[in-house]
Amino acid sequence: MSFDHLPAPLQAALSGRGYAAPTPVQAAVLQPEAAGRDLLVSAQTGSGKTVAYGLALAPELLGEAARLPAAGAPLALVVAPTRELALQVKAELTWLYAPAGGRIVSCVGGMDPVAEKRLLMQGAHIVVGTPGRLRDHLERNNLAPAALRAVVLDEADEMLDLGFREELEAILDEVPAERRTLMFSATVPRGIAALAKSYQRDALRIEATSQGEAHGDIEYRAALVAPHELERAVVNVLRLENPRIAMIFCATRATVARLRGNLSERGFSTVALSGELSQTERLRALQSLRDGHARICVATDVAARGIDLPDLGLVIHAELPRDPETLLHRSGRTGRAGRKGVSLLLVPHIRRRLAERLLQAAKVKASWGPAPSADAIRARDAERLAEQALALAAEEPAEQDLAIARRLMADPALAGRGTEALAAALVRVLRAPLPAPEELSEIQERPAPRGTFPRDPGPRDPRPTPEEGGGQGVWFRMDVGRAQNADPRWLLPFLCRRGHVTRQEIGRMRIMERETQFEVAPYAAGRFATAARRAVGEDANIRVEPMQPMGRPPGKRPQRA
The missing domain is CATH 3.40.50.300 (P-loop containing nucleotide triphosphate hydrolases)
Structure with a gap:
């Protein structure tokens, strides 16, 4: 034809x-x-x-x-x-x-x-x-x-x-x-x-395209992250991929505004698209992306409908889409007109099964892995900065630039190390505008059944574990017990929400008169402690903290949630 x-x-x-x-x-x-x-x-x-x-x-x-x-x-x-x-x-x-x-x-x-x-x-x-x-x-x-x-x-x-x-x-x-x-x-x-x-x-x-079939020019990926580290993971993805234009999807206008502000504060040139913007503001934001004045667009689903940005190479789902159609629509912003694109879902590890069902319903196959680590970004930076410096060195220098270079080489302060010192200075200048990568928690891809924690895959948690008392996890306490009607039926969901963990990552539980002691998988303990400290909202007054290992109370059989 x-x-x-x-x-x-x-x-x-x-x-x-x-x-x-x-x-x-x-x-x-x-x-x-x-x-x-x-x-x-x-x-x-x-x-x-x-x-x-x-x-x-x-x-x-x-x-x-x-x-x-x-x-x-x-x-x-x-x-x-x-x-x-x-x-x-x-x-x-x-x-x-x-x-x-x-x-x-x-x-x-x-x-x-x-x-x-x-x-x-x-x-x-x-x-x-x-x-x-x-x-x-x-x-x-x-x-x-x-x-x-x-x-x-x-x-x-x-x-x-x-x-x-x-x-x-x-x-x-x-x-x-x-x-x-x-x-x-x-x-x-x-x-x-x-x-x-x-x-x-x-x-x-x-x-022309089978219903539910994913666009062939889009590579789907899924990265497991701790729920409280979603925004940090967005930073690391942007740093590692370094796209010409990226679009980040959020579920609400409030999340769009917060994420846009946080990315701008870290040094990313970012615009937002949400329903609260006027038409003039929306058109100005899109023009900034097309002109190269901005590289990141944070948007809600409705605000981004129908947008066509030819250089958009990366779509990040900072919050999971509500249905398969929304997943395909969001992803369809990239991989257009014969160009390749990447659609990356950031999946809180406690919602992995939901994400898998979503991908299956959309008839999409995604490669799973961790979010980019700070070390991976530093390694990629080393490659990019070296290429950038070599490309600059290959250009024919202007006479005024050569004059400055000769003066620097003759400076006594650089005696014996002039070339190396100047090259290192150039690398520092090139690195300076880059946002710093974020340190992310290591996430187990498949939690073990509850109560049978696997060996910690990363560095050992410095806090003591209750191995002397027969346990295998890290023990915490909360200031709620039988006197406050503590019951495993509501304690377990509360701990999962409070500490951003799954039910499989909570082990044994001991309900006492005025406190409850419980066990957290070693690989999730650091994440749990961080999330528990940052608690806000209705139950923020409940104190949750790590404790020294302790054995089973005499005469008491531990209650399982």
């Missing part, structure tokens, strides 16, 4: 953008059996679907003509779930139809509706917009639907997820019944199938 049969203006536009052959979704919509028909297309983000439906609209827009007629009432309407996606679609269709004289107008929430009305009155060939704003323009008679020959619903599943069913139905009810309807969706759940049945006629079903 090639672009040879397309109108000459579109061929010129594609050639100018370096398109040599169609992607699978583009080839599918250009097949002869798709011509003139309604289409229901499954295609993942980054598959070239915007250009695909832009090409599929050519018969309705151009016909046999070499150029579009003078702009008037729109001929095609594209509906997208978010402002960012709508503006990106406008940009894509603008270059695609520029040689044909195309005029594309966007209508999105957050922009001046009066300015949009003025542009609509001046005429357009294609209107791209969000459901709410398009419905508003239709109801105010700013957007004339009578001449529409085609309607495209882009990321239809996302629009339903975001609650736009009523707006979509209102728009589709207003446009001419004989129009062509193209629906593009990553998945086709019941809601999309029902919408297609109601508003499409004899639609051709195209599966």
Whole structure:
């Protein structure tokens, strides 16, 4: 399949953008059996679907003509779930139809509706917009639907997820019944199938990407971390990977704001995308990434929908996605247009099983391992700094730089060690802007069954262990006992929350009158102690602390939780 049969203006536009052959979704919509028909297309983000439906609209827009007629009432309407996606679609269709004289107008929430009305009155060939704003323009008679020959619903599943069913139905009810309807969706759940049945006629079903199949250009990884070290792990991943652009996903706006602040404080050039930002602020953040002024974007799921950053090479899930579709959507921000990308899940070790189920449901295979260590980052820095210094040395020096170098070499302070000292100074200068790596706890990939702790894989904990009393773990105490109605049924979940450990990492438990003593796996004891000290919230007043090893109280049989 090639672009040879397309109108000459579109061929010129594609050639100018370096398109040599169609992607699978583009080839599918250009097949002869798709011509003139309604289409229901499954295609993942980054598959070239915007250009695909832009090409599929050519018969309705151009016909046999070499150029579009003078702009008037729109001929095609594209509906997208978010402002960012709508503006990106406008940009894509603008270059695609520029040689044909195309005029594309966007209508999105957050922009001046009066300015949009003025542009609509001046005429357009294609209107791209969000459901709410398009419905508003239709109801105010700013957007004339009578001449529409085609309607495209882009990321239809996302629009339903975001609650736009009523707006979509209102728009589709207003446009001419004989129009062509193209629906593009990553998945086709019941809601999309029902919408297609109601508003499409004899639609051709195209599966350009199998449902739930991960994008082939994305490498999935998963790293186990201690729950209280997620932000430190983010720092180490960014330092080790050193991507041109990275996107970090969080579940809430508050987490986005906190993580963005912490990364900026450590020296990363970071922007944030969340629902509380104005459209101007969001566009400014995206432009900073494209211009190279920022390299890290911390975002919520909704704020990042539809974003296309060609140089985005790394996606970090700082908080696990809520479902397989969200995992694939987040990951689809990278690995686009034939480029390779990495999608990395940071998994609190107590949530490993949840993460495994999520990956399985998304039909994704991830390689598991630890988060990057500080030593690994220092080793990578040594390689990079050496390469950087050699590259600088290979450049032809300016005369003024040579003059400074000669003066330094002649300085008595460098006698006998001039070259080595200057090279070391250059390395220090190159290293100075780099954020310091974080020391992370070592995480066991598979905890042993509760009560049978494995040997500590790392350095031995300096605190004594109760081997003399027959135990194998590190003992702690908390100031709650039988007098406070202590019971294993609530003590065990409390300790797991408080110390960021799993049930398997809590061993024997002794409930006394005014305190409870319990055992923690040796490899988890340091992590438990750190988390317990940082307790906040409702139960922060309960004191939890390490203790000296002690044997079983006389006459008492230890209670197992």
